[in-house]
Amino acid sequence: EVQLLESGGGLIPPGGSLRLSCAASGFTFSSYAMSWVRQAPGKGLEWVSSIIGLSGRTDYADSVKGRFTISRDITKNTLFLQMNSPRAEDTAVYYCAKDAVSGDGVYDFDHWGQGTLVTVSS
C-alpha cells in the first residue's frame, strides 16, 4: 500500500527557513516523479515543485523559483522541500504527491499525503 507522510510544517517568520519532509513507502521511490502541491487557506490547489524519478530533474512554479528547493534521499525514501525566504503568501497546507506512471513524461497524481501546514508570520 502506498503511503506518503508529510512532516516539518509549523510557524515560520518571513525570511526564515523551513524544511518539509515526505516519507514514502509501498512503491519504488526512486522510479517515480514526486511533487509538492499547496493549498492556501480557503483556496484551490497550486503546484509548487516536482522532481523526476529517474533523472532527478527539478521544476518549480515561478512563485517559488529561487527560494524553494526540492530534493530527495532515495536511501531513505524521503522527499524534501527546503523553503527559504518565505513570504506570507506561502502560508498553506503542503501536500506531497506521487506520480502514477514511471517515466512517461506526464504528471498524474495517484496518491497524496495528508498534508502539513506552514504558516508564515512574524
Added chain:
Amino acid sequence: DVVMTQSPLSLPVTLGQPASISCRSSQSLVHSDGDTYLNWFHQRPGQSPRRLIYKVSNRDSGVPDRFSGSGSGTDFTLKISRVEAEDVGVYYCMQGIRWPPITFGQGTRVEIK
C-alpha cells in the same frame, strides 16, 4: 501556461439528482501517444485530494460508477449520475501534460441543497 477553467464554481444539488462540471483547457491535452491526459480530483472538507478519474474517462479503483468523465481536446466534463451525501466537497480538474507548470482548475464546490 495551460489555463484550466472550471464551471460552475459552485453547484448546489439535490440528493439523487445528477450533477455536471465542465473543465476547459487553453491548449489541447492530447499527447503524442494519442491519449488525452485530463484528471479529476475530489477533496472532501478537511481531507487530502483524491484522484477520481484519469485520462479523461478512467475511474480509479473504488470510485463508484455514478461518476463518469468525458470530453476531448480542450473540453471535458465530470458527471455524477445521482448525487449522494458523500459527494460533497470540491472537485478539481488538472493537466500534467504541458509542464511546467502543472495546472489545476479553480475548483467546483458541490453542496447539498
